Structure formats: structure tokens, C-alpha cells
Amino acid sequence: MTSGCTHLHANGHRTIEALPSAQSEWTDHTAALVRPTVLVHPSCNSWYNGGNVPGKKRLYSGYVGGIPEYRRQCDEIAAGGYTGFKLD
Numbered sequence: 001m002t003s004g005c006t007h008l009h010a011n012g013h014r015t016i017e018a019l020p021s022a023q024s025e026w027t028d029h030t031a032a033l034v035r036p037t038v039l040v041h042p043s044c045n046s047w048y049n050g051g052n053v054p055g056k057k058r059l060y061s062g063y064v065g066g067i068p069e070y071r072r073q074c075d076e077i078a079a080g081g082y083t084g085f086k087l088d
Contacts, residue, residue: 016087017085017086017088018085021084027059030062034064040058
């Protein structure tokens with residue numbers, strides 16, 4: 001398996017951008033994983049979830065599914081030809 005950068009260069013692409021549907025799917029997935037934790041509890045007003053900025057929507061952008069699962073998902077996306085991404 002090649003890295004994303006290797007794939008881009010080997011295929012003449014200069015940019016990669018997540019499509020809105022893929023971005024939304026990933027955001028929903030990560031939110032479902034973190035929902036049962038204290039990291040997004042309403043009383044947690046921290047910089048890592050945006051709770052320290054009045055009016056900002058809270059969003060935890062870390063991945064709590066573990067590194068092996070994250071790598072598995074990255075590898076699956078790469079093996080599928082980067083479905084869900086716009087390559088230019």
C-alpha cells in the first residue's frame with residue numbers, strides 16, 4: 001500500500017479534498033465514537049472541543065477509535081481509490 005502523497009504524485013494529482021458527503025460521514029462516525037465519553041460532556045468547556053469560545057459549535061475532532069482502527073479505515077479508503085475524495 002502506498003501513502004496518500006505517493007499515490008497523488010504517481011497519478012499526477014496535486015490536491016486531494018474530501019467531498020462533503022464523505023466529510024459528513026466521517027464527522028458523524030467520530031461524533032458517535034466520542035459521544036459516550038466525558039470529552040464532549042456539556043460541562044466541559046475546553047479548547048479541544050470549542051467549548052471555550054462563546055457561540056462556537058462544539059466539535060471534538062480527535063479520533064477515539066484507536067490507531068489500529070484509524071489505520072484500517074485509511075488503508076480501506078486508499079485501496080478503494082480514494083472514494084469520497086476529489087483528486088486534482
